[in-house]
Amino acid sequence: MTTRKLLLATAALASVACAAHADTSGKKIALSNNYAGNSWRQAMLQSWDKVTKQAVADGVVAAADAFTTAENQATEQAAQIQNMILQGYDAIVVNAASPTALNGAIKEACDAGIVVVSFDGIVDEPCAWRVAVDFKGMGKSEIEYLKGALPDGGNLLEIRGLAGVFVDDAISAGINEGVAENPQFKNVGAVHGDWAQDVAQKAVAGILPSLPEIAAVVTQGGDGYGAAQAFAAAGRPTPIIIMGNRQDELKWWKEQKDANGYKTMSVSIAPGVSTLAFWVAQQILDGKEVPKDLTVPFLRIDQDTLEANLANTPEGGVANVEYSQEDAIKVIEGTK
Amino acid sequence: MNALNRLLSRPWLWSFAAALAVWIATVAVTAGASSGGLTDAALTFAAFSVFVGIGQMFVITLGPGNVDLSVPANMTLAGTVALKLMDTQDSMILPGILVTLLVGLCIGLANYALIKALRIPPIIATLSTSFIIQSAAIWTNRGLRIKPPPVLADFATSSTFFVPNMALLALLVSVLAWVLLNHTIFGRWIAAIGQSMPAARMAGVPVDGTRLATYVLCAILAAVNGFLLSCFSGGAALNMGNEYLLMSIAVVVIGGSAVAGGDSNVPGIWGASLLMFLIVSMLNTYQFEAGYRLIMTGLIIIAVILVASGRQARPR
Numbered sequence: 001m002t003t004r005k006l007l008l009a010t011a012a013l014a015s016v017a018c019a020a021h022a023d024t025s026g027k028k029i030a031l032s033n034n035y036a037g038n039s040w041r042q043a044m045l046q047s048w049d050k051v052t053k054q055a056v057a058d059g060v061v062a063a064a065d066a067f068t069t070a071e072n073q074a075t076e077q078a079a080q081i082q083n084m085i086l087q088g089y090d091a092i093v094v095n096a097a098s099p100t101a102l103n104g105a106i107k108e109a110c111d112a113g114i115v116v117v118s119f120d121g122i123v124d125e126p127c128a129w130r131v132a133v134d135f136k137g138m139g140k141s142e143i144e145y146l147k148g149a150l151p152d153g154g155n156l157l158e159i160r161g162l163a164g165v166f167v168d169d170a171i172s173a174g175i176n177e178g179v180a181e182n183p184q185f186k187n188v189g190a191v192h193g194d195w196a197q198d199v200a201q202k203a204v205a206g207i208l209p210s211l212p213e214i215a216a217v218v219t220q221g222g223d224g225y226g227a228a229q230a231f232a233a234a235g236r237p238t239p240i241i242i243m244g245n246r247q248d249e250l251k252w253w254k255e256q257k258d259a260n261g262y263k264t265m266s267v268s269i270a271p272g273v274s275t276l277a278f279w280v281a282q283q284i285l286d287g288k289e290v291p292k293d294l295t296v297p298f299l300r301i302d303q304d305t306l307e308a309n310l311a312n313t314p315e316g317g318v319a320n321v322e323y324s325q326e327d328a329i330k331v332i333e334g335t336k
Numbered sequence: 337m338n339a340l341n342r343l344l345s346r347p348w349l350w351s352f353a354a355a356l357a358v359w360i361a362t363v364a365v366t367a368g369a370s371s372g373g374l375t376d377a378a379l380t381f382a383a384f385s386v387f388v389g390i391g392q393m394f395v396i397t398l399g400p401g402n403v404d405l406s407v408p409a410n411m412t413l414a415g416t417v418a419l420k421l422m423d424t425q426d427s428m429i430l431p432g433i434l435v436t437l438l439v440g441l442c443i444g445l446a447n448y449a450l451i452k453a454l455r456i457p458p459i460i461a462t463l464s465t466s467f468i469i470q471s472a473a474i475w476t477n478r479g480l481r482i483k484p485p486p487v488l489a490d491f492a493t494s495s496t497f498f499v500p501n502m503a504l505l506a507l508l509v510s511v512l513a514w515v516l517l518n519h520t521i522f523g524r525w526i527a528a529i530g531q532s533m534p535a536a537r538m539a540g541v542p543v544d545g546t547r548l549a550t551y552v553l554c555a556i557l558a559a560v561n562g563f564l565l566s567c568f569s570g571g572a573a574l575n576m577g578n579e580y581l582l583m584s585i586a587v588v589v590i591g592g593s594a595v596a597g598g599d600s601n602v603p604g605i606w607g608a609s610l611l612m613f614l615i616v617s618m619l620n621t622y623q624f625e626a627g628y629r630l631i632m633t634g635l636i637i638i639a640v641i642l643v644a645s646g647r648q649a650r651p652r
Contacts, residue, residue, distance in 0.1 A: 036474065039481065039573065042474065070467060164626070189620065189621075189623065196576065199579065205381065206374070206378075210374070229570060248481050248570060
């Protein structure tokens with residue numbers, strides 16, 4: 001009698017434990033990251049660390065190790081992925097150095113039965129999943145905002161990112177499509193700021209003396225504060241500068257807002273997108289049906305949400321959102 | 337006539353001539369209205385290239401194979417560590433400057449220790465230290481941007497008698513470097529080593545001490561540049577040194593110093609630094625696509641070097 005009760009209790013406990021622990025508790029996930037040399041990537045790695053550590057502690061997965069290559073080279077990252085195949089990971093989450101150059105290594109991983117989820121820097125190998133950002137839509141949203149803020153239109157200065165990177169082309173295409181649809185705006189100059197404040201500051205300082213009055217500066221993130229500095233140094237009135245969610249940009253915006261009611265908006269990708277990719281990989285390992293192409297929402301900050309976001313952003317860091325399993329399920333369901 | 341010939345044979349003349357031509361082409365767009373603003377910006381940003389350019393020039397003068405690739409990582413580490421230490425406090429400026437110099441000193445010593453003790457070629461040695469330094473910078477502050485103390489930020493972004501403070505500082509360093517190179521025994525030693533290390537050794541030049549001092553000098557100038565740039569642009573960033581690696585080498589070459597070592601000049605660094613900033617400004621002003629912009633930059637640099645070296649070859 002007692003033995004049967006004990007057995008029953010054990011069975012009940014075991015079933016509860018099984019319900020709480022998904023089928024992925026024995027699975028190992030690796031992050032293959034190509035670059036760590038800026039604040040966005042650092043925040044991305046920290047978010048990964050925080051969320052996956054909790055997931056491992058909760059027994060959702062067995063391991064979630066992050067690896068970053070030293071030189072931001074596709075060949076180096078391909079070798080890294082081949083090592084991960086040999087180490088027996090069940091899924092590889094990858095932020096790729098190139099959309100095409102890793103395809104060979106990615107295919108090898110797929111053939112070995114490994115789930116590959118690419119995000120941010122996505123890959124075009126069909127066997128991999130892609131958690132992509134609608135960069136073009138992000139660029140266009142800047143012009144949509146300016147349409148409301150500047151009904152009369154005006155001259156725009158465009159700060160682009162790193163020449164030759166597809167993200168730069170996509171955001172710029174969105175911006176220019178928006179400008180083409182709204183003839184009240186005129187793009188009078190474009191410089192490359194390499195997504196870095198000091199490079200943007202230098203480039204803007206160089207072109208600014210030759211430009212007519214600028215109504216707004218459209219940007220790609222990481223360059224807004226540098227642009228503001230350059231306008232101030234040249235003694236020109238500050239235009240509407242679209243920000244990119246960096247803490248120094250938000251802080252500058254807050255100071256201007258308090259001093260003279262300055263209005264703008266800020267848009268970028270939350271570095272925590274790495275955690276969304278993690279949960280997507282976990283869902284696929286769990287046997288869920290997941291479409292190959294998913295889109296991440298971008299993180300937008302407006303006049304009324306500025307204070308809350310600024311308070312949540314670490315000094316000198318990037319505004320961030322970490323995603324949960326439920327968020328991933330929602331994104332997957334929304335795409336189906 | 338003789339004087340004119342002597343002037344034309346100066347290798348640094350051509351970088352200045354090119355910079356002036358580009359400046360004129362740029363201000364022509366606005367019929368001269370932009371001349372003040374452009375000059376101001378050019379002097380300010382050229383200053384940062386001058387600091388690293390002078391350091392690199394000393395190293396390159398040491399002869400074939402001598403180059404310091406740790407400049408960008410060095411700038412990042414010095415800026416990061418100093419701004420973190422100062423933590424926006426005006427009272428901490430002096431410790432901030434001292435720690436910057438210390439960072440430069442340590443990196444210079446480490447570089448030469450690898451080159452000398454382990455007999456690693458300078459390119460490989462400084463590249464490996466740059467990985468360690470960059471990792472140390474990431475580890476120090478994980479890429480967070482701390483603002484400079486207000487007094488320093490004001491100083492870095494303002495002007496004295498219409499000349500940007502950064503340009504004045506760079507000018508001071510340039511004059512010191514010129515005296516060091518042309519009017520001290522140390523400068524002669526560097527040139528001698530660059531022309532022939534065995535001959536210099538036979539002649540009793542303290543080769544190791546001179547090379548050590550040169551690598552340390554270059555590292556300290558790079559560290560100071562990182563410190564000033566982060567004060568100027570509102571904080572240190574992990575990727576802030578990136579463009580200064582090729583820049584530091586380019587300004588030396590365009591300025592008319594011999595890449596093979598043994599012969600260098602300080603004024604050319606200024607001409608080349610101004611040219612490098614103004615080319616980008618001009619091509620941006622004329623709204624060239626990024627691809628064409630890089631091609632044009634390359635062509636202009638090649639043209640300047642060709643003209644300069646052609647002129648230099650004959651009088652010798």
